[in-house]
Amino acid sequence: MESIQNRANIPPNMCFFTWDIHYACNFKCTYCFFCDSWEEQKKKNRYPGLERWKQIWDDIYKKYGGGHIHISGGEPFCYPNIMEITKHLIKNFTVEFDTNLSWDVDKFMSEIRPGKVKFAASFHPQFSKFEEHLVKIKKLKDAGYDFGINYVAHPTQLEKMPYYKQKISQLHVSFDVMPFRGKYKGKEYPLSYTEEEKRLIESVDKNTASRMLEAYSPKKKEEQKKEAIKVEDKNNNKKIEAEKHKTNDPTAHFAKTNKHYHKLCRMGQMYTKILSNGDAYRCCLQKPEGLLGNLIDGTFKFYEEPKICIYDKCPCWVAMITNEEENWLFHWKTPKIKQFLRK
Numbered sequence: 001m002e003s004i005q006n007r008a009n010i011p012p013n014m015c016f017f018t019w020d021i022h023y024a025c026n027f028k029c030t031y032c033f034f035c036d037s038w039e040e041q042k043k044k045n046r047y048p049g050l051e052r053w054k055q056i057w058d059d060i061y062k063k064y065g066g067g068h069i070h071i072s073g074g075e076p077f078c079y080p081n082i083m084e085i086t087k088h089l090i091k092n093f094t095v096e097f098d099t100n101l102s103w104d105v106d107k108f109m110s111e112i113r114p115g116k117v118k119f120a121a122s123f124h125p126q127f128s129k130f131e132e133h134l135v136k137i138k139k140l141k142d143a144g145y146d147f148g149i150n151y152v153a154h155p156t157q158l159e160k161m162p163y164y165k166q167k168i169s170q171l172h173v174s175f176d177v178m179p180f181r182g183k184y185k186g187k188e189y190p191l192s193y194t195e196e197e198k199r200l201i202e203s204v205d206k207n208t209a210s211r212m213l214e215a216y217s218p219k220k221k222e223e224q225k226k227e228a229i230k231v232e233d234k235n236n237n238k239k240i241e242a243e244k245h246k247t248n249d250p251t252a253h254f255a256k257t258n259k260h261y262h263k264l265c266r267m268g269q270m271y272t273k274i275l276s277n278g279d280a281y282r283c284c285l286q287k288p289e290g291l292l293g294n295l296i297d298g299t300f301k302f303y304e305e306p307k308i309c310i311y312d313k314c315p316c317w318v319a320m321i322t323n324e325e326e327n328w329l330f331h332w333k334t335p336k337i338k339q340f341l342r343k
């Protein structure tokens with residue numbers, strides 16, 4: 001049997017799981033990634049039941065130690081038995097929810113104590129009333145749950161954003177702005193924000209939004225292109241072509257479009273993206289070559305070493321590239337996890 005390395009000794013020192021638990025939601029936000037395809041998305045969902053999930057996550061814990069499970073979707077709190085699943089998961093993992101906070105927070109607080117649960121709660125003005133939302137945030141925050149609010153900077157939602165931020169900040173809760181990614185009135189975002197809109201977004205959220213805007217900006221893309229060209233120059237076009245013939249590597253030209261091409265990446269060793277059918281991929285790119293197996297079928301396993309990236313692009317702004325830890329380690333931190341790590 002292949003020996004399994006102790007993840008506590010490998011940066012970022014614990015495994016991370018992004019789990020799209022199912023594609024279903026009680027809201028239907030117009031800017032949602034799935035707004036035009038909910039019925040199609042729902043067909044991918046698998047519901048193996050509470051006992052099977054307990055077994056799956058216990059097996060993962062035995063193999064890889066504790067870690068952080070970021071549960072997303074859709075809306076996780078519409079998933080059958082989510083409270084029971086959570087109670088079981090927090091025995092060995094910390095859990096983070098992307099949620100619209102439309103559920104009964106009093107019930108949750110009476111059943112699951114703070115300490116191992118984090119909320120990346122979103123506020124969606126299309127479906128939630130701000131004052132009611134604020135009451136829920138305050139209750140959870142006062143009870144001691146780790147908490148932050150995400151807000152989509154859709155062009156129609158910019159005007160009241162500073163007000164929401166101010167009210168939420170008064171509760172000492174962070175307010176992260178997510179630049180809108182998609183089309184609105186025929187324009188592609190975030191590229192189509194005006195300078196004024198960008199200034200407004202950056203004034204409300206200097207950290208996350210600014211970093212993301214920078215990562216998606218045409219200027220940045222231009223820089224990345226230049227950097228990729230530099231890599232290409234360095235290696236020399238002819239050399240790449242020669243290599244292509246020699247190794248029969250059909251991906252060699254991706255050096256032009258992916259600044260991480262052929263670098264060692266720990267995604268797949270320390271991170272996996274799990275879809276609602278149980279398929280687990282090396283990273284968000286979900287390339288067939290990056291399939292690590294299926295959790296529900298029991299075929300999932302992490303790589304035991306970092307592997308080179310052979311993809312045409314890298315969509316991850318905090319990809320776990322070896323020897324470039326200063327660019328991503330800050331993001332993969334969940335201090336409360338330490339108590340679960342294997343010695």
Ligand code: SF4
Pocket residue numbers: 025026027028029031032033034073074075100124
């Ligand atoms: S709450 Fe989230 S998952 Fe649900 S429709 Fe809105 S953006 Fe999509």
Ligand code: SF4
Pocket residue numbers: 260265266267282283284285309310311313314315316319320
């Ligand atoms: S695409 Fe990015 S995150 Fe995915 S393996 Fe390549 S470098 Fe890593």
